[in-house]
Amino acid sequence: MELKGKIALVTGGGQGIGQVIGNHLAKIGAHVVFGDINLKNAEKSAEDVSASGGKASAILLNVTDPENVKVAFDSIKSEFKPLDILINNAGITKDGLFVRMKENDWDSVLAVNLKGSFLCGQQAAKHMMKQRQGAIVNIASIVGIMGNAGQANYSASKSGLIGLTKTMARELAPRNVTVNAIAPGFIDTEMTRVLDEKIKDKLVEQIPLSRLGLPEDIAHSVVFLVSSRSSYITGQVLNVNGGMLM
DSSP states (O other), X not given: OTTTTOEEEEXXXXXXXXXXXXXXXXXXTOEEEEEESXXXXXXHHHHHHHHTTOEEEEEEOOTTOHHHHHHHXXXXXXXXXXXXXXXXXXXXXXXXXXXXXXXXXXXXXXXXXXXXXXXXXXXXXXXXXXXXXXXXXXXXXXXXXXXXXXXXXXXXXXXXXXHHHHHHHHHHGGGTEXXXXXXXXXXXXXXXXXXXXXXXXXXXXXXXXXXXXXXHHHHXXXXXXXXXXXXXXXXXXXXXXXXXXX
């Protein structure tokens, strides 16, 4: 129960990787706040943790809305205590070839994936700097490093998130706040399950470990980066991709 007494916020925690990350943080003692634009999904995530004996809450969180973000962080502080852990996981995709991509699709993906992490990270940092401790983990992506056809907006947002991670880490290190990123490869979630089987087979062929990743693979990495075992690690990108990118 290493994280007993710690408050952790997982953005985009209503489903997928965010939900699993929250479950794993709760298992080692954290009180997990699931933040999501879909409050019902966030509440379901919290209920599942509570049913398993953990501590969890849900909060409505639109990471693209500065006022909503501030209200959410202030409410966490007033109801519990200042945040100890932030997992910037909220993300969306709106794929399309670069030359045909609509400006709205570019703007919406950058707003959620990059601006959202900026807004939430900024609020978290204000609380963490005052208490001189904290851990922030930004969920980036393998395509933020290597690019991917049809995902100019998503790749740009995740590449930007890696740059943001490194700058945050440098600025917050003097206050004992670590900031790291995880770059997942292709993970078995609702997002990848809609892909044609032939496309998935081709993806697996590129992965030395010969399988898609699991949300649990990402959650285990998050647990490490927010624990005392990684207290001397900051500004790093942990690639979790089965060897697809070396």
